[in-house]
Amino acid sequence: xxxxxxxxxxxxxxxxxxxxxxxxxxxxxxxxxxxxxxxxxxxxxxxxxxxxxxxxxxxxxxxxxxxxxxxxxxxxxxxxxxxxxxxxxxxxxxxxxxxxxxxxxxxxxxxxxxxxxxxxxxxxxxxxxxxxxxxxxxxxxxxxxxxxxxxxxxxxxxxxxxxxxxxxxxxxxxxxxxxxxxxxxxxxxxxxxxxxxxxxxxx
Amino acid sequence: xxxxxxxxxxxxxxxxxxxxxxxxxxxxxxxxxxxxxxxxxxxxxxxxxxxxxxxxxxxxxxxxxxxxxxxxxxxxxxxxxxxxxxxxxxxxxxxxxxxxxxxxxxxxxxxxxxxxxxxxxxxxxxxxxxxxxxxxxxxxxxxxxxxxxxxxxxxxxxxxxxxxxxxxxxxxxxxxxxxxxxxxxxxxxxxxxxxxxxxxxxx
Numbered sequence: 001x002x003x004x005x006x007x008x009x010x011x012x013x014x015x016x017x018x019x020x021x022x023x024x025x026x027x028x029x030x031x032x033x034x035x036x037x038x039x040x041x042x043x044x045x046x047x048x049x050x051x052x053x054x055x056x057x058x059x060x061x062x063x064x065x066x067x068x069x070x071x072x073x074x075x076x077x078x079x080x081x082x083x084x085x086x087x088x089x090x091x092x093x094x095x096x097x098x099x100x101x102x103x104x105x106x107x108x109x110x111x112x113x114x115x116x117x118x119x120x121x122x123x124x125x126x127x128x129x130x131x132x133x134x135x136x137x138x139x140x141x142x143x144x145x146x147x148x149x150x151x152x153x154x155x156x157x158x159x160x161x162x163x164x165x166x167x168x169x170x171x172x173x174x175x176x177x178x179x180x181x182x183x184x185x186x187x188x189x190x191x192x193x194x195x196x197x198x199x200x201x202x203x
Numbered sequence: 204x205x206x207x208x209x210x211x212x213x214x215x216x217x218x219x220x221x222x223x224x225x226x227x228x229x230x231x232x233x234x235x236x237x238x239x240x241x242x243x244x245x246x247x248x249x250x251x252x253x254x255x256x257x258x259x260x261x262x263x264x265x266x267x268x269x270x271x272x273x274x275x276x277x278x279x280x281x282x283x284x285x286x287x288x289x290x291x292x293x294x295x296x297x298x299x300x301x302x303x304x305x306x307x308x309x310x311x312x313x314x315x316x317x318x319x320x321x322x323x324x325x326x327x328x329x330x331x332x333x334x335x336x337x338x339x340x341x342x343x344x345x346x347x348x349x350x351x352x353x354x355x356x357x358x359x360x361x362x363x364x365x366x367x368x369x370x371x372x373x374x375x376x377x378x379x380x381x382x383x384x385x386x387x388x389x390x391x392x393x394x395x396x397x398x399x400x401x402x403x404x405x406x
Contacts, residue, residue: 014250041255045248047217052244
């Protein structure tokens with residue numbers, strides 16, 4: 001592509017480094033920002049600079065935070081004895097949206113994936129063990145994606161935690177609400193039959 | 204959506220102001236940039252700041268440029284007597300890609316669209332008239348989208364230029380190469396029959 005401006009070209013090149021943004025989209029965005037929207041460009045530049053320099057991981061749980069310790073870890077209205085273990089900050093947001101969990105979180109920062117060179121050392125597992133040893137934790141909930149890597153991670157952590165005499169649970173897997181049995185994959189459907197629950201009829 | 208970080212929230216809000224970027228995409232981009240990609244975030248921020256402050260419109264043709272006068276207007280290898288009139292810098296790039304035009308450009312900055320409050324005064328039409336008066340221009344090519352607004356703009360400019368004794372042409376409209384007649388809209392197909400060309404057989 002021939003650019004009439006080096007500055008425009010650099011903006012396009014830098015935007016294409018983003019996931020899911022191709023050359024055409026990057027060009028569209030850069031042209032949008034260069035023509036009559038320079039204030040918007042400056043606002044985004046400022047926000048991204050803040051993101052790059054100011055944001056950090058909570059020293060307790062590993063969630064993204066503006067301060068040393070995140071809002072959730074600081075909160076006095078949350079149960080201290082139950083930990084929800086997740087892969088990323090995105091998952092914390094997803095679970096918070098459900099309003100079904102009032103304990104605290106522990107963000108691993110990924111899952112064990114030898115093919116990508118991610119072993120247990122690369123994850124925030126040591127921090128988890130320390131929290132279990134030092135805090136008064138009674139249950140950990142594994143809210144990790146049911147993939148091969150996710151299952152491996154769950155197994156690894158469970159083995160480490162096994163002798164510490166705490167309850168370990170995994171979030172329920174099965175057919176989605178509103179989902180169609182016909183289109184559910186065999187593995188999910190098979191598991192959902194295996195782990196069927198008693199149906200309670202109100203009197 | 205509940206954000207664990209105000210900085211993250213601001214980044215998401217600012218990214219959603221971009222065209223075609225919704226809340227979920229903005230969140231994905233912001234999380235990508237906040238976790239382990241802070242250098243990339245800074246690079247993009249720098250590029251966008253440059254875009255906002257350094258880029259300008261060429262004083263001759265109105266194309267985006269790093270300097271007072273753009274590369275194309277400065278070029279000595281291009282014909283000075285033929286002007287291609289386009290809506291935006293994006294169109295200049297598209298035509299340059301084809302390598303079929305070796306004249307100079309004039310970027311209007313839009314088309315006449317009363318519904319959007321864009322009249323002839325909002326466009327770079329005065330500059331065009333001045334160029335026609337002062338430069339030795341023999342032909343103008345209207346490379347403007349064949350929409351109602353585009354046609355209006357072409358008509359308006361043609362009326363202004365009519366008495367200046369220069370050739371006015373419009374880029375050919377018709378069925379796309381590789382296009383299927385069956386799926387071509389009636390208007391395009393009808394016009395392409397009206398403006399049919401003699402077929403030349405080589406000897």
